[in-house]
Amino acid sequence: MNQKQSRKGKSEKTKERRAALKAERAKLAAGRFLVKQANSIPDPLEKFPTFQKYERNGLSCTLSCKKVKDLAPETLEWAIELCSTNMKAMYEKSSGGWRAWEKREEMSEDAAWYLIAYDTNSQKPIAFSHFRFDMDFGDEVLYCYELQLEKEYQKKGLGKFMMQVLELMAFSNQMLKVVLTVFKHNPDAMTFYEKCKYEVDETSPEDNFDETFDYSILSKLNKMKPTQKTSL
Template sequence: MLQDREQKKLKSKLKGKERRAAQKAERAKQAAAQLLVNQANAQSDPLSKFPSFVNYERNGLSCNLICKKVKELEPEILQWAIELCKDNMRPLYERSSQGWQECDKVDEMSEDAAWYLVVLDKATDKPLAFSHFRFDMDYGDEVLYCYELQLEEACRRKGLGRFMMQVLELVAFSNQMQKVVLTVFKHNPEGMNFFKKCKYDIDETSPEDSYEESFDYCILSKLNKMKPTQKTSL
């Protein structure tokens, strides 16, 4: 009986050590991931390393791409982006459970953590399209989260949106992000089809419908194939 108790104590002690070691490893992983996010956010221009990706000359479009933090973005461009997002997305939000909350959207697009990839017409400097994105931690992973991808009507179906997603992926993966993540409404089939064509899949963090609750959106992602896949801690 005494021997049994000693064996149980030893097993418990070993499990405690294993648990503490696992917790220590998880903390180290989180710290390393956060460091990558901090380094990505410390950049002045994520596109500076990729001069061949700052121009788009296809299908009648002649554009420059710039990438800036929101606090460095010209106020008139930010206001244009907010208005374009409203024009494009308000009908979809109004069909969702959350509805269109303009103040919340403006606050989100103006937060210090926001980055903007903006497409400008070469001849006029008129903005044509933008993406609001962030380098952030998401369920324990270092990610580039694409909040918005919005194009003026005249620029659509010309390959520009797909090119912008390729640029975001290049920026994400060159900064060692684990994946690019985005949210899309289920009642937006055009958006769903577009991201599927860009090879985005349902992310493991996407909520699943149940008898108790259903969701009108899903979360898509594309993994960085140059990094080992790590199990996300949910």
């Protein structure tokens, strides 16, 4: 190969890298726009009236979706306390431990959304999901931070229904996937999400000789949306 051909080859590779970088930036910009658009909707559940009720297995519930700033203070306190009741022991078994102040801060951040189920008869909250529309490793996602149910309302199909509602809101707003984190030492949760057709996400850390991880990242892809990965 002569010098001229060598320069031409390098020039072509430079053009390819620039084109790839331009495509990645365009994808990120498009994803951020979709996230911003989803977060600007007052109520992402409003256009799905049939998913605002759950009446099965002896339960009668209504569901609502609000930003954290629109939640009644007592409802947020209930959610934080339920999370502690259900998850404190699991966190204490993890490498990170349980930090009540950190969890409260996370659940109170402006970016937080809440999907809440209320008992139709008592009007009391009985289950919630804390989620966010966000960018995750360059992808536009709905990230499910928490799905917690009062003990007496568990194993009646409500949790699965609420995950379906999250997926509906995610995919109708063109998110690429729904993502969540689950402790490996929480077999009931792992089994539940597997039954909901969630799989280990490509961003989930893998154990190696230097480090082991006590959690997995799971996800479900929006099958109506083509996947375009970014290296950023």
